[in-house]
Amino acid sequence: MATTEMAIDTYCHEMAEAAKEASRVLPTLPGEARNRALSHFSRLLREEAPSVMEANQKDLEAAPSFGLTGAQVDRLRLTPQRLGSMADAVDEIIMLADPVGRVIDSSVRPNGLNVMKVRVPLGVVFFIYESRPNVTADAAALCLKSGNAVILRGGKEARHSNIAVAGLIQKALAAEGLPNSAVQMVGITDREAVGEFLRLNDFIDVAIPRGGAALIRRVADEATMPVIKHFQGICHVYVDASADKDKAVEIVENSKCHRPGVCNAAETLLVHEHAAGNLLPAIGERLLARGVELRGCPRTCELIAAATPATEEDFDTEYLELILSVRVVPDIQAAMDHIAKHGSGHTETIVTEKLAAAQQFTTAVDSSAVFVNASTRFNDGGQFGLGAEIGISTDKFHARGPCGLNELTSYKYVAFGNGQIRT
Amino acid sequence: MATTEMAIDTYCHEMAEAAKEASRVLPTLPGEARNRALSHFSRLLREEAPSVMEANQKDLEAAPSFGLTGAQVDRLRLTPQRLGSMADAVDEIIMLADPVGRVIDSSVRPNGLNVMKVRVPLGVVFFIYESRPNVTADAAALCLKSGNAVILRGGKEARHSNIAVAGLIQKALAAEGLPNSAVQMVGITDREAVGEFLRLNDFIDVAIPRGGAALIRRVADEATMPVIKHFQGICHVYVDASADKDKAVEIVENSKCHRPGVCNAAETLLVHEHAAGNLLPAIGERLLARGVELRGCPRTCELIAAATPATEEDFDTEYLELILSVRVVPDIQAAMDHIAKHGSGHTETIVTEKLAAAQQFTTAVDSSAVFVNASTRFNDGGQFGLGAEIGISTDKFHARGPCGLNELTSYKYVAFGNGQIRT
Numbered sequence A, B: 001m002a003t004t005e006m007a008i009d010t011y012c013h014e015m016a017e018a019a020k021e022a023s024r025v026l027p028t029l030p031g032e033a034r035n036r037a038l039s040h041f042s043r044l045l046r047e048e049a050p051s052v053m054e055a056n057q058k059d060l061e062a063a064p065s066f067g068l069t070g071a072q073v074d075r076l077r078l079t080p081q082r083l084g085s086m087a088d089a090v091d092e093i094i095m096l097a098d099p100v101g102r103v104i105d106s107s108v109r110p111n112g113l114n115v116m117k118v119r120v121p122l123g124v125v126f127f128i129y130e131s132r133p134n135v136t137a138d139a140a141a142l143c144l145k146s147g148n149a150v151i152l153r154g155g156k157e158a159r160h161s162n163i164a165v166a167g168l169i170q171k172a173l174a175a176e177g178l179p180n181s182a183v184q185m186v187g188i189t190d191r192e193a194v195g196e197f198l199r200l201n202d203f204i205d206v207a208i209p210r211g212g213a214a215l216i217r218r219v220a221d222e223a224t225m226p227v228i229k230h231f232q233g234i235c236h237v238y239v240d241a242s243a244d245k246d247k248a249v250e251i252v253e254n255s256k257c258h259r260p261g262v263c264n265a266a267e268t269l270l271v272h273e274h275a276a277g278n279l280l281p282a283i284g285e286r287l288l289a290r291g292v293e294l295r296g297c298p299r300t301c302e303l304i305a306a307a308t309p310a311t312e313e314d315f316d317t318e319y320l321e322l323i324l325s326v327r328v329v330p331d332i333q334a335a336m337d338h339i340a341k342h343g344s345g346h347t348e349t350i351v352t353e354k355l356a357a358a359q360q361f362t363t364a365v366d367s368s369a370v371f372v373n374a375s376t377r378f379n380d381g382g383q384f385g386l387g388a389e390i391g392i393s394t395d396k397f398h399a400r401g402p403c404g405l406n407e408l409t410s411y412k413y414v415a416f417g418n419g420q421i422r423t
Helices: A005-028 A031-047 A049-066 A070-076 A080-095 A134-145 A156-175 A191-199 A213-222 A245-257 A273-289 A298-303 A312-316 A332-342 A355-364 B005-028 B031-047 B049-066 B070-076 B080-095 B134-145 B156-175 B191-199 B213-222 B245-257 B273-289 B298-303 B332-342 B355-364
Strands: A103-108 A114-121 A124-129 A149-153 A183-185 A206-210 A235-239 A266-272 A293-296 A323-329 A347-351 A369-374 A391-393 A401-403 A409-420 B103-108 B114-121 B124-129 B149-153 B183-185 B206-210 B235-239 B266-272 B293-296 B323-329 B347-351 B369-374 B391-393 B401-403 B409-420
Touching: A005 A114, A005 A124, A005 A149, A005 A183, A005 A191, A005 B355, A031 A049, A031 A080, A031 A134, A031 A156, A049 A070, A049 A080, A049 A156, A070 A156, A080 A134, A124 A134, A124 A191, A134 A149, A134 A156, A134 A183, A149 A191, A156 A183, A191 A213, A206 A213, A235 A245, A235 A273, A235 A332, A245 A266, A245 A273, A245 A347, A245 A369, A245 B409, A266 A273, A266 A332, A273 A293, A273 A298, A273 A323, A293 A298, A298 A323, A312 A323, A312 A332, A323 A332, A332 A355, A347 A355, A355 A369, A355 B005, A409 B245, B005 B114, B005 B124, B005 B149, B005 B183, B005 B191, B031 B049, B031 B080, B031 B134, B031 B156, B049 B070, B049 B080, B049 B156, B070 B156, B080 B134, B124 B134, B124 B191, B134 B149, B134 B156, B134 B183, B149 B191, B156 B183, B191 B213, B206 B213, B235 B245, B235 B273, B235 B332, B245 B266, B245 B273, B245 B347, B245 B369, B266 B273, B266 B332, B273 B293, B273 B298, B273 B323, B293 B298, B298 B323, B323 B332, B332 B355, B347 B355, B355 B369
Parallel strands: A124 A149, A124 A206, A149 A183, A235 A266, A235 A347, A266 A323, A293 A323, A347 A369, A369 B409, A409 B369, B124 B149, B124 B206, B149 B183, B235 B266, B235 B347, B266 B323, B293 B323, B347 B369
Antiparallel strands: A103 A114, A114 A409, A391 A401, B103 B114, B114 B409, B391 B401
């Protein structure tokens, strides 16, 4: 492995250059060729499970030296069943429609020029992640399916597992005659390597970080190429004066409790003051029964005895656990102002029976997904029918919300003429 | 005007904050309100032409101190006719379909959730340009029509004219009840102001530079928000072995000579060696008659006596004048390799009668527009039927090729349910 800075430079540069070369070949291959490689990879994940688990064992043994908690160690562990699920996920991606070469718009111009807007891969993706080894398979499959070359840089805690999984992809690519630099795993864990890749905008078209806020901030700051960011989700449920009580209770409970550790879980509840007296005690009762800690404004604390006073900081916090901040607001405008000030543009929900309120909220609230009478938990590629996602973008540029295959593409104009010139 | 660095900071910050506020209001107004303001602006451009021309006179008088050439001074000059054309361009933008709120995709999920993908404005655009005052009107109209707030920063040579035009927009916004910070002109010409705006990514969603390579590079380097770049166009015409001779001559002439100073003009001609003997003399004759200087490879110089030897640097140069570099290549793959190495991803054309060659070229060449048997000059928003454009993006991220109203938008997901929760 590289040990001097010079060697890291060279290592990254060669990898990026090879990825760029592969990215020129991939869009010229039929989608069937990319699918065959993915299919082969999926088969290897099942057939060669023992070798991956052997590598995984090394990561599990090293886990205490990284200070991983018991829950984190459990998430790191690979079993034949988990490898089977990884293979299933790859199989699902194979079944998705091929985005490459799809004509997404077209027109015949008055001069007879036939103009088509055609989907093309972005080129080379640099994917940096901290999560479990299954992300390696997902990300590689999504990038390859969409015709992109990808450089994967996983967390050091899963290094051996990731290298083993990437080895299977390499084997599949070679067996099916695809360029083996279409999917590459960064083998060194030096932190400088990330910085080096982020400088190589001649070769890398987009950087996608997935992990904690510090990682995303670092990538956003250092990257010289575009970044698809998956920042925090400070998601709100606003219960309007006109809300149906049962729907409100169910939606608030589901948004907070269904999976509190994920980005589309609700962190703040806003309640119209006309609904508060009737609704907040019922919501409080349901949430307290689920073990949720409530931090509320003064009016909330009057209505729910178990609530403790919220600070301003609470309303800017992505808890990612069973804590909910609660504020009673005078009207829908105050709710939207609160969201504009404290929200992260991820996901918001209004619970209302009034059409005008639903229209006002969905028009004015500027978040990647805005729901009416549904849980915040639906902001998800699978739930929207987009297939697997590589992340949920909190940017407004290029891709917003769940990023699946289409969001890993760009387009070009292709126009067929028969000798047209401009006069 | 601001004179200390502190004052510039404050000036830019207040402007950007006001733009952000306006950007929250604009998407909630009906498109008719934005059109009314644009209509009012267009009327003022005609009615108040004398006041704009008075301001323009100051720029014309200062022009020698900026070292402008005669041609540049002429381009800077505003006349009632030119102001009428500016107003016409605004009228055309009014007539374009409103992108804001348009549902661009939708599905009803198995659980009944009705998911829509809805176009929304990007937010706040920072537009930096060096060109003539008509760009002020165009850019303001495109941004406002697409529901974005915009901060305009024009060249110092046109400062008085730009401020006068922006004054008319302000007047129109006020008269029609729109936030007057929806369109703002940077009144100070301090170079630091640009750097300051490029730091304000809390308020500005995208920076769009239009001008020389140095400006674009500076903005790309300094910007902390996404940038839509309009880099150079090193555009190629490749004449295949199977090309029709007449089409080839016409297309090469038009691509080079129709308007040599623009980005979609051809800079390099590549000719298949089997076609060279028959075609190059005819092409050379036509181009030499149009005053084009030819810089060719050895084979080109054999076939066209007037051609001078090209250097490798020639093939990396955007001439923007009546010069064409010419290379004879052994096959289509060599042509595509040359384009991948020397091109800027802007516009390429193949002249061919063979379907397989057309398919190979359009699939493998990675440029914003790839033409078959048509002039490179067609890579243009108007020619593609997209309406007026704010630039031609040479990026692959977010927007590629001509950037019109749609490219100034993002999207969000809006989903209507009736109490759906995830289980």
